[in-house]
Amino acid sequence: MNRETLLLEYYKAMLGARGHRGWWPAETPFEVCVGAVLTQNTAWTGVRKAIDALRGHGCLDPEALDALPLERLAELIRPAGYFRLKAQRLKNLLAYLRESCGFDLAELASRDMLQVREELLGVRGVGPETADSILCYALGMPSFVADTYTRRILSRHGLLPEDAGYDDMRDFFMDVLEPDTALYNDFHAQLVGVGHHFCKTRAPLCGECPLGPFLENPPG
Ligand code: SF4
Structure with a gap:
């Protein structure tokens, strides 16, 4: 499976489990x-x-x-x-x-x-x-946001090293995904949600996490 397809599979799993996140919570x-x-x-x-x-x-x-x-x-x-x-x-x-x-x-x-x-x-x-x-x-521009949750999730899934820099993480998405602001918007929000609720620093809740199946059965 190529990286674009893999990332979209991750996104679909999170979206299916948790719905659109409606991020960012702001009026203007x-x-x-x-x-x-x-x-x-x-x-x-x-x-x-x-x-x-x-x-x-x-x-x-x-x-x-x-x-x-x-x-x-x-x-x-x-x-x-x-x-x-x-x-x-x-x-x-x-x-x-x-x-x-x-x-x-x-x-x-x-x-x-x-x-x-x-x-x-x-x-x-x-x-x-x-x-x-x-x-x-x-501004509604297609610029992917990465953060500490992104690093933790990607590294735990063996997709990037633990010490990946910000640009490495951002490029990991932007190099293969279409420049789609709506997708970038919700993808980042989904990763934040999964990071916050499941991918805890010390004891990740993989059994309950929408991305858990990717650990057990990595896409081929
Ligand atoms: S399955 Fe979920 S909780 Fe477990 S490492 Fe992956 S993102 Fe973190």
């Missing part, structure tokens, strides 16, 4: 951008509280957030952890969005994906996972 593309920074090294529950606090204070639009003093922003996003660092990172991202497209995310989404990715990676505090999350989930 800009909210995705904010969440992509806030979720760095943090569980989603804290991110949700921080986003709710921003929304509650009328700061969940680009101009309002841009005008918010750094210290006030840090206070509001405290539940997301590393709040001073993340406040500065949000300000850096806001400066990029203001200068590059005047906060017109639809216009940004119409540009060349690789160029926008390079620009995002040039923003201090925006790494590849954050950049790809913004590209895929905020």
Whole structure:
């Protein structure tokens, strides 16, 4: 079985077991951008509280957030952890969005994906996972998001080494799958769900996992 077919079999197994994940949980593309920074090294529950606090204070639009003093922003996003660092990172991202497209995310989404990715990676505090999350989930561009769950699942299935780098993981998907934003969107979300619910760090629940059959009977 070639890698494209294999990956699609993995995806179908997760989709069949768990349904479409409907990721990313946000009301606007800009909210995705904010969440992509806030979720760095943090569980989603804290991110949700921080986003709710921003929304509650009328700061969940680009101009309002841009005008918010750094210290006030840090206070509001405290539940997301590393709040001073993340406040500065949000300000850096806001400066990029203001200068590059005047906060017109639809216009940004119409540009060349690789160029926008390079620009995002040039923003201090925006790494590849954050950049790809913004590209895929905020801008609707076909950029696959990889993360620690991706690495754990692929390595446990013998598909990539445990120390695979971010680009190796991303390329593992993007080299063979069609550039399909909807597929990339849900595939990543499925891997996050499987990683969170089944592929535990110490004791993976392979017997209950939708990907369990691939361990027992690797596709030929
Ligand atoms: S829990 Fe087991 S079957 Fe599921 S992804 Fe992890 S290693 Fe694979």
